[in-house]
Amino acid sequence: MNAWLELGITLVVILVVVLVSALVTIYVELKAGSHMQARIGPYYAGGRWGWAQPLADGAKFLQKEDLAPAKADGPVYRLAPYVVMMSAIGMFAVIPAGPDLVGVDLALGVYFVLAISALATLGVLMAGWSSANKYSLIGGLRAAAQLIAYEIPLILAVVAVVIQAETMSLNGIVEAQMATLFTLGGMDIALPFILTGQIVGFGIFVVAAVAELSRIPFDMPIAESELTMGYLTEYSGIRFTMFFLGEYASIVGFSAVAATLFLGGYGAPFLPESLANIAGPFVLLAKVAVLVFVIIWIRFTWPRLREDQLQSLAWRWLIPIALVNVGVVATFKVVF
């Protein structure tokens, strides 16, 4: 196939996947969160179950004036939302939804995902610094401190997976989880990494990912009771929408990474090889949906941590546990 055509199709598919999954996540959060609080949430928009609420919200945001404070650093201020959005979209480029259904099958896929997701921090810091607002500045710096702290356990949890899979390609990691571990009654049994020694790593990864996403209980960068809206304070209209969509796309992105690394990605037990390209996306989608729901569930249950508690959790608990986890996994890998 023509290389440019292939690139175009890949781009369009990824953009559609990112936007649709972000909108669906926003809707599920509105609806599931409402029911968790004994409300019913959006009800009239779209005629039934309020399904059109995220679209209506988006249309409302688009009509709003695109304001910038007089003292803001204009170009940086305007660029910041797109950096966040780009980082969210970039994550989807390397996540495999099937053996051949992957934007780019990089040999260093894991490295790319972690690097591009950390880029969102830069966007947040740009937004906080350029807004010329003390709330934005404190929010941006809090986000930077938080993301530096939680990037370490996140990477250490992934390191353990890479050691076990012996590859940094996301496709390779999924294939390692589909490899036959043992044969039971004539059936080849393959288990995802979460069942073969990565349960601690999975826990660390999810906690660190929630912190990376600045979601409750780790949403100090936008803690509205302290910082109005943190680095988002001055944003309105289309740029706020970009931040908003980027945040929700990142939730889906991190869930997809967690599903790929720990839950077996597009592979499912007893799924024949020939069907992997057709059923793969749905298997991955089911795993992602569960993880996204858990993240929403956490948001509507737990209170926000204090800033010092957040740092203490990362440095005194997650990082030591993650280091021990890496050591244990590496030892088992060498011994067996």
Place this chain on the structure above:
Amino acid sequence: MSRGIKFAIPGLLKGMGLTLRTMLKKAPVTMYPDVKEIPVPRARGVISLDAEACTACMLCARECPDWCIYIEGHKVEKAPSKPGGRVRTENILDRFDIDYGLCMYCGICVDVCPFDALFWSPEYEYSEMKIADLLHDQERLGEWLTTVPEPPALES
């Protein structure tokens, strides 16, 4: 912090269970414009005025914490009931308005009225598009009187 985490985990899991159970239950919501909630009979919805009983004594207006009652009246001289008696004066009520944009529904006016001219009604559907329309005049306050429930029986 270590003590905190050890004690926090059971509570955190309990909270997760609670939100999940709440989500699976039916939300206790009345779909308001379609289905109307019936308030309890003595609910404090709106204050109604029995203008006949009012003597324009101004007690309610003076007790009102946020000064939302406007009363105007004038005095007329009344002929003595017996020849040679003293000439009496009577208060005539000209204006009695309650501004529900200001009212905080404390009900002090109802309690303080010595002539039983003010009553609570459970009606609540009188929202307006303009805040000025929330000023209910004497006539409107009198209309609410028809919605006032029977007072509870006196204790013997």
